[in-house]
Amino acid sequence: MAELDIKYWLHDEFLTGSWWLLLVFLILPWIIWSIFLNRKQILETLLFGTFIIIITFLLDLIGITFRFWGYITQFLPIYPGALPFDFSMVPVTFMLLYQYFRTWRSFIVSLICMASAFSFIGEPFSIWAHLVIYIKWKYIYSFIYYIVIGIIVRACVEKLVAISKSQRLLQ
Template sequence: MVNYLSNEQIAEMMRQLTRARIENFLGQYIGTWRWWVLIILLIVPWFIWYKLVDKKRILEVTLFGVIIMIFTITLDEIGFVLSLWSYPVEVIPILPRLTSIDYTMLPIIFMLVYQYFSTWKSFLRALVVLSTVFSFVAEPIVVYFGFYILIKWLYWYSFPIYIVMGVLSRWIVKTLIDIERKS
């Protein structure tokens, strides 16, 4: 007979893990150069985005970015929980993801691609270039500097995911705009 852990036992294990992560964060990472880089990457790009975003399309572009953010956070959480990768340095230890990338860098860069490449053809081309750069340049750099540890993941797995995220997000936004215009 298999003895399964109770929900209370699992919750206690989660509390212990969270406590350990917070202690590790406070003892090893807060205030380090990598932590400061993440803080800067979390905040500064939003000011740049505000300067570059087309204010006439700000709701549309932002909706696209929020959808990208939802995909990114969800996929990042799944990958983290399944131990496909981990993040030794975090902005906030209770969020087990690379917050600066999930909440800022990816959404902003995707939003700018969405804004500047308005046809499906140009958007897809830009998306392939963006996915290539993210998968085979940015991710290895982030790994090299110790922000991201690959466990059961390869860079090329990310390539189609970035493309699918962009295509689905654009399709959702365009579909919602069409629905709004028809009503």
């Protein structure tokens, strides 16, 4: 079965226009991130991004498993096909928001803007570009997901940073 999947991927997906688009989606966000990264906050920002990657990847696996969506074009012939989204586009955008919008108010406003852009522009574009198909999923679910996950992860990271700082003060 795996051999058939690899043959199909090599013949019908690898190096297609959609595949090249996924490559851009994988590489370009990290280039942008490296340019705009505040190096004084690198550990905190990477912690935030790591949590986003883990949650996004796990929820993507759940979505595929329960047939909420599927990937038409895969970047690699492995499961799931959302590598550029789960490990690049989504976490890098979240990290930039986390880094540049330091107050809760500005962070939530920027989160709503990002959620709107991803959910109501980016996701329809991904469907149009034949990267993904939604089976039992709606854009509004993604909109809510982006906001809720951003708030929860920021709260967790801020709590961890506060604990770390208080431990340093005690030493």
